[in-house]
Amino acid sequence: MKYDFLIVGSGLFGATFAYKAKKAGKSCLVIDKRPHLGGNVYCENIEGINVHKYGAHIFHTSNKEVWDFVNSIVKFNRYTNCPMANYKDKLYNLPFNMNTFYQMWGVTTPEQAQAKIEEQKAEAIASLNGKELSNLEEQALTLVGKDIFEKLIKDYTEKQWGRSCKDLPAFIIKRLPVRFVFDNNYFNDTYQGIPIGGYNKLIDGLLDGIECKTNLDFFNSEYIDWQKFADSLVYTGAIDEYFGNSLGKLDWRTVSFKTRVESIPNYQGNAVVNYTSHEQPYTRVIEHKHFEMFGQAVYECQKTVVSEEYSLEYKEGLEPYYPVNNDRNNILAEQYRKLAEQEKNVIFGGRLAEYKYYDMAPIIETVLSLTNQLFDK
């Protein structure tokens, strides 16, 4: 039997595509080289807690179609992302808002906070002496002033990029939004949450009734001759790998996680705490239970699981997470995209095949629009 689609990769792109194709009466086979389905949203159950194995994932969108779609597969909880920052053992609310300014300067009104920021921005602009902004440090100082930059941006950004803010280009930070209201909700989107029961429920729902094979690398399997097995290929792996890295390898940044179980029910009282000083080598600590357990439920589960996140340069064997959008990689990715356009009956999609950072909701939006066109809604 020949499938309509062979889908390489069971992440949100592949799984959503398979779901929509099946609804349209098409047959699909999904393969994934990892030992599990779900790509980067996969969670591992440790001590009854869903642990985000490939980094904390918070679903957020203002697109009602996308929100209704995911909620038709699994209902979402009311998790609202309100990260904290820890700088030398002092805690600050994020994103920068009136709570942060109160903690930073003791100011209690928006007018006082605005005046403080304006004063520090003016100092930064004056110290440029008319010279153009030449790096990220100068850019950030002119946007928010010295205190916020030094306590909440500088070391964190240096840990993320592995370089001094003085050596990073200014364009990395275009805007630094500040809110003069007491609002710790990180996202501005209308909808956010975590699937009730975890992300695996979303993936299981999308892939329900679809044939899937794990531990199977497309390039080291019989499916490399995909035309024997399917009419079309949906490829969500790395674009350079598809073309045998013939033009060169694309660069990535990655994150490594040190995960441990703590024998207490509540370790840091919040899902996300950013460590914004060099005193800690990690950028964030995630306490996974707070994504899905609220109130008394936190204490009904006796243990907790925490992950420290370390930002790293990508090496073979690590997970490619974030594209490095410098000139070299942008040009190379564009050359690969040109090659991809020439492939017959192959759809390249998702973060690896497009060499693009995508949040989850835009991935789903892209697949819904693509499948609506393909299957003629």
Ligand SMILES: Cc1cc2nc3c(=O)[nH]c(=O)nc-3n(C[C@H](O)[C@H](O)[C@H](O)COP(=O)(O)OP(=O)(O)OC[C@H]3O[C@@H](n4cnc5c(N)ncnc54)[C@H](O)[C@@H]3O)c2cc1C
């Ligand atoms: C650290 C981190 C945190 C994130 N946090 C958020 C967040 O909070 N909110 C949000 O909206 N988004 C977040 N994202 C983005 C989110 O992870 C992506 O939008 C989503 O995972 C993309 O889905 P995908 O299907 O394109 O890729 P993936 O999930 O990576 O799936 C691709 C799949 O293809 C498989 N594959 C690759 N090559 C082969 C091959 N040769 N053979 C077989 N299988 C192959 C891989 O094993 C993988 O399972 C985050 C991303 C990262 C990196």
